[in-house]
Amino acid sequence: MPVTIADVAKHAGVSRSTVSYVLSGKRSISTKTARRVEESIKALGFRPHLGAQSIRTRRTGVIAMALPMVYGPHNQVQMPYVWAALSAAQNSGLKILMLTDDDGEAAIRDVVGGALVDGVMLMEVQRSDPRIPLLTELGCPVVVVGTPDDPHELPRVDFDFEWAGRACAEHLRDLGHTTVGYLGQAPEAFGRDVAYAVREREAVLSALADRGQRGVWAACEPTPGGVVRALDSLLALEPDLTALIVYNERVLPMVVDRLSGLGARVPGDISLIAICPDDEAERCTPPLTSVSLPAEELARVAVGLLARRIEGEDLPAVTLLAPALKVRASTGPRRDTVQDRAKNSQR
Numbered sequence: 001m002p003v004t005i006a007d008v009a010k011h012a013g014v015s016r017s018t019v020s021y022v023l024s025g026k027r028s029i030s031t032k033t034a035r036r037v038e039e040s041i042k043a044l045g046f047r048p049h050l051g052a053q054s055i056r057t058r059r060t061g062v063i064a065m066a067l068p069m070v071y072g073p074h075n076q077v078q079m080p081y082v083w084a085a086l087s088a089a090q091n092s093g094l095k096i097l098m099l100t101d102d103d104g105e106a107a108i109r110d111v112v113g114g115a116l117v118d119g120v121m122l123m124e125v126q127r128s129d130p131r132i133p134l135l136t137e138l139g140c141p142v143v144v145v146g147t148p149d150d151p152h153e154l155p156r157v158d159f160d161f162e163w164a165g166r167a168c169a170e171h172l173r174d175l176g177h178t179t180v181g182y183l184g185q186a187p188e189a190f191g192r193d194v195a196y197a198v199r200e201r202e203a204v205l206s207a208l209a210d211r212g213q214r215g216v217w218a219a220c221e222p223t224p225g226g227v228v229r230a231l232d233s234l235l236a237l238e239p240d241l242t243a244l245i246v247y248n249e250r251v252l253p254m255v256v257d258r259l260s261g262l263g264a265r266v267p268g269d270i271s272l273i274a275i276c277p278d279d280e281a282e283r284c285t286p287p288l289t290s291v292s293l294p295a296e297e298l299a300r301v302a303v304g305l306l307a308r309r310i311e312g313e314d315l316p317a318v319t320l321l322a323p324a325l326k327v328r329a330s331t332g333p334r335r336d337t338v339q340d341r342a343k344n345s346q347r
Contacts, residue, residue, distance in 0.1 A: 003046040012040035059118050062095045063306055064111050066131065067123040069100040077249060078124075080277070084296035085121070088303035094118075104131050112138045118310045121145060121302050122154075125195045141309040145302045146195045155315040157302050160322050161196070164291045165203030167325040168245045168273050171289070173211050175271060176332040177243040180208055181234040182217035183255065185248050186226070190219050200247050200275065214238065222250035227258050242270060242333035249276035252284050267329040278326065287328045294321060 009016045014037060021029050022037045029037075040046075065085055067078065082098075089096045097117055101107040108131060111117045118141065122131055125146030135142045136152040144156035172180055182204050184190070185197035201217055208215035216237040220230035230251075234241060246255055252274055256266050264270045266286065274281045274290040281290035298321055309315055 003044045005046075007044055008037065008040045008046050011044055012037045059310070060116060061093065062097050062117045063089060063303070063310075064097045064099050064108070064117040064120045065123060066099045066104055066108055066120055068104055080295050081123070081299045084299035085303050088300040092303060092307045094303070094307060105134050108134060109138070112140045119143070119306045121306050126193045127195050127198060128193065129195075141306060143302050143306040143309060143315070145298065147199055148195055151317075153317070155305060155309065155317060155319070157298065157305060157319040157321070159196075159293055159298065160320040161200045161203045162207075164200065164275055164293075164323045165205075165207035167291050167323070168204060168275070169207035169211050169213060171273065171325060171327070171330065172243045172245075172271060173213060175243075175330055177213065177271060178333070179214045179238055179240045180216075180243045180245060181231075181238065181241045182215060183220040183230055183234070183244060183246045183248055183251065184217060185219065186221050187219040188221075197247075204245055204247075216241075220246075220248050220251050220255075222248065222254075224254055224258075227251050227254040231255070231258055231262075244270060244272045245275065246272065247275040249274070249280040252276065252280060252288065256284055256288075267331045269331075271330045271332075273330070275323075281326070281328065289328045289330045290326050291323045292326055293323055297321060 005016050005019045009019045012019070012033075014033060018029060018033065019037055022034050065082070067082070069078065086096055097111060099107040099111065108120060112120065112135075120135060120140060120142050122129075122135065122142060123145045125132075125144060125148050127149045129148050132144065132148055132150070132152050132154060136154065142154050144151055144154050145158065147156060147158045147161075169180075182201065184201045185194070189197040205215045205217060216234055218230040218233040218237075220226055234244075244255070244259075246252060255272070259266055259270060259272075266272045266288070272288055274284075274288045276290055276293060277295050278290065278292045281288040281292070301319060301321065305315055305319065
């Protein structure tokens with residue numbers, strides 16, 4: 001049989017109402033009596049009802065992760081963030097309520113307005129995200145994972161995409177590459193104006209331009225056909241392409257295979273830098289030079305910041321995680337182009 005308040009009261013030698021007051025904090029109880037009740041709770045293994053705990057602390061021990069789930073290959077990219085956040089929350093004594101509804105505003109209003117959560121971690125942020133002014137209005141603890149155009153003074157955590165863009169451009173410039181292609185996220189991400197997709201594209205193209213390099217870009221659907229169309233688009237824009245930067249981890253093996261089919265080996269004939277977690281770059285054949293994005297660390301940091309905010313701490317306006325350039329295989333440009341090698345391979 002589960003231990004009850006009556007059992008605790010009998011063990012501590014107090015009334016049931018006294019145990020309830022210790023749990024709820026509704027009345028002042030002497031330190032000596034409260035300690036005796038707490039010792040009995042521990043000795044008997046009594047687990048207070050969640051409602052009693054929340055009355056006492058005015059907290060639920062639950063945070064919301066507002067993450068619209070994108071079904072298909074991108075869902076596999078989201079899951080490492082989810083698992084890392086769940087683990088970090090557990091370590092902080094918190095539980096996570098997933099808000100995956102397409103109508104994110106209504107779901108947020110329901111859980112925050114109903115006092116079901118202590119705070120919200122906002123993910124898959126759009127550049128102009130209607131959830132942000134709503135959360136500002138609701139006044140609950142929030143951490144924004146991403147960089148919207150106007151964060152409304154809400155604390156945010158993100159990768160340092162500008163650093164990543166500079167690292168890619170400088171590495172390729174030092175190798176002698178002057179014409180660089182960029183393969184970005186799927187067209188659907190740009191259609192939803194997802195901040196990370198747009199920010200990294202802008203950071204890479206700006207860094208290339210600042211260093212006198214020509215950059216062309218294309219969105220890339222994570223399918224073999226999507227890779228063919230994206231690469232064809234880049235080569236049509238710039239036939240003299242000698243290097244690629246890819247920020248779309250689901251397409252990396254397909255890009256390498258397609259380039260090989262065109263007679264362009266990576267890295268012997270064309271340099272490729274992947275912007276992705278380390279394991280994705282290392283899984284390719286050959287392993288790719290990469291700017292590593294610590295995806296799981298981002299989720300852990302976001303949960304930790306939100307836990308601190310719930311405790312009343314002031315947070316920095318921006319927390320940026322620095323990626324790292326890891327050179328595994330890169331070469332300078334060859335005189336013949338990808339299109340030249342494709343023609344030769346067809347002869």
